[in-house]
Amino acid sequence: MSLVERHYRLLLVSSEEKFIKEAGTLLYNDCYQTDISRNASGARSMLLEKPYDFILVNAPLSDESGSRLCIDASQNKGTVAAIFAANDTYAEVYSKASVHGVFVIQKPTSQMLMRQALSLMECARERLRTAEKKADKAENRLDAIRVVNKAKWLLIENEGMSENEAHRYVEKAAMDAGIPKKIAAQLIIDSYLK
Numbered sequence: 001m002s003l004v005e006r007h008y009r010l011l012l013v014s015s016e017e018k019f020i021k022e023a024g025t026l027l028y029n030d031c032y033q034t035d036i037s038r039n040a041s042g043a044r045s046m047l048l049e050k051p052y053d054f055i056l057v058n059a060p061l062s063d064e065s066g067s068r069l070c071i072d073a074s075q076n077k078g079t080v081a082a083i084f085a086a087n088d089t090y091a092e093v094y095s096k097a098s099v100h101g102v103f104v105i106q107k108p109t110s111q112m113l114m115r116q117a118l119s120l121m122e123c124a125r126e127r128l129r130t131a132e133k134k135a136d137k138a139e140n141r142l143d144a145i146r147v148v149n150k151a152k153w154l155l156i157e158n159e160g161m162s163e164n165e166a167h168r169y170v171e172k173a174a175m176d177a178g179i180p181k182k183i184a185a186q187l188i189i190d191s192y193l194k
Helices: 017-027 040-049 067-074 090-100 111-159 163-177 181-193
Strands: 008-014 032-037 054-058 080-085 103-106
Touching: 008 017, 008 040, 017 032, 017 054, 017 111, 032 040, 040 054, 040 067, 054 067, 054 111, 067 080, 067 090, 080 090, 080 111, 090 103, 103 111, 111 163, 111 181, 163 181
Parallel strands: 008 032, 008 054, 054 080, 080 103
Antiparallel strands: none
16 A cells, blocks of 8 residues: 555546446545546536546547547546447447557446556556656756856857856856856846846
8 A cells, every 4th residue: 555645636427327326436535536527528628627637438428439538638738548438339449549548448347447447547647747747857957958058148149258158157156146057047138138
């Protein structure tokens, strides 16, 4: 058992009340904050309003098959999607949706299989969370490099410094003020753009 308790936002989409009740026995606990939609159009509106960690779709829905909804939802940053497909449509749904990272689960299903699917989805979500953190960190580093480079080129153009001199100037300004290089570089940029 994990020492870290995770909480997830989950969107359950089903036109069948029976499926909602059966899934509800697993989903209504402290781990999942669950919202319910009974059709794809309502689910799309809810996806626009707030981010979800998971979307579970019981296919077919009253207004579409549900495959496109899962594919679209899985393109959202950090959303893990799963679709429950009937035995006769499973192969078709799997061939369309799985290539987009959508979990496809064959119906009829049991509580144990649904619990296992949710556990796999939690693992996938945590991997996405790790990747998102790494991507954000890399983006922040690139942004800092862009700001420092802009400050260096302003120093080169306006003060006649070499690139090495400009770089040392930005580093020294940051060290003297006890601030990150990005902030020191931004202060230099601001002084020239006034």
